[in-house]
Amino acid sequence: MAKNVQTAPANDAAAKPKSKMKWVLLLTPLLLVVGGGGAAGAYYFLQSGTGGKHEEAPPPVPLSYYTMEDALISNIVDSPQLVQVKIAMATDAGPEFLDGVKAHETAIRAELLTELMSAKADDLSSRAGKAALRAEMRDAVNAELKKRVGEDGITEVLFTDMVIQ
Numbered sequence: 001m002a003k004n005v006q007t008a009p010a011n012d013a014a015a016k017p018k019s020k021m022k023w024v025l026l027l028t029p030l031l032l033v034v035g036g037g038g039a040a041g042a043y044y045f046l047q048s049g050t051g052g053k054h055e056e057a058p059p060p061v062p063l064s065y066y067t068m069e070d071a072l073i074s075n076i077v078d079s080p081q082l083v084q085v086k087i088a089m090a091t092d093a094g095p096e097f098l099d100g101v102k103a104h105e106t107a108i109r110a111e112l113l114t115e116l117m118s119a120k121a122d123d124l125s126s127r128a129g130k131a132a133l134r135a136e137m138r139d140a141v142n143a144e145l146k147k148r149v150g151e152d153g154i155t156e157v158l159f160t161d162m163v164i165q
Contacts, residue, residue, distance in 0.1 A: 061092040066101050067160060068109065074116045076124065076164070083124055086161035087112060089141065093153035100149040107148060111140040112157075124164060134159065 067088040076083050091097050101108065115137045123129030134157045142152030 063090045063092055063155070064095045064098055065090050065158075066098045068105065070109075071161065072109065072113050072116050074113060074119075077118065077120045079121045081121065081164055083116065083119065084161075084163040084165075085116060085159050087137075088158040088160045089138075089154050090156040090158065091153045092155050093151075097151075097153045100145060100151075101154075104144065104148045107144055108141050111144045112137050115140050121164075124162075130159065130162075 065088055068086065071084045071086045073082060073084045075081075089101065091101075115133065119129075119133055123133055137157040138154055141154045141157065145154065146152045
């Protein structure tokens with residue numbers, strides 16, 4: 001039994017350094033990752049160029065609006081229903097740009113009506129469908145303005161009134 005008593009302390013003594021070494025080996029990479037993340041974050045914020053100062057955003061460009069007097073009326077594709085829509089257009093090109101819109105309103109109405117005639121009932125009843133139709137109308141108006149005035153500038157087409165019956 002004396003031999004067993006002498007060998008047990010030797011094993012405990014040998015186990016303690018391995019246990020400390022295990023902790024050192026586990027914690028060193030963890031500290032490197034945490035420290036590296038902090039250094040990367042500090043580098044990112046210091047390189048942003050603001051120097052801790054907040055840059056002011058440029059003032060928003062005021063929009064000018066043009067509302068068409070008469071509503072557009074069309075049949076709905078694959079449906080016995082009709083849709084009636086009143087249209088307004090927004091531009092950030094200034095009120096002078098709207099003079100070109102007014103001068104070519106008949107051609108613009110024809111393009112808007114063409115887009116409206118292709119709308120399906122599902123498109124007109126969902127928010128996403130209406131947004132897609134407004135985007136298609138905006139693109140059609142801008143193409144027509146580009147052809148007739150030489151520039152496009154309508155940023156948004158709005159439905160100010162819509163009736164489906």
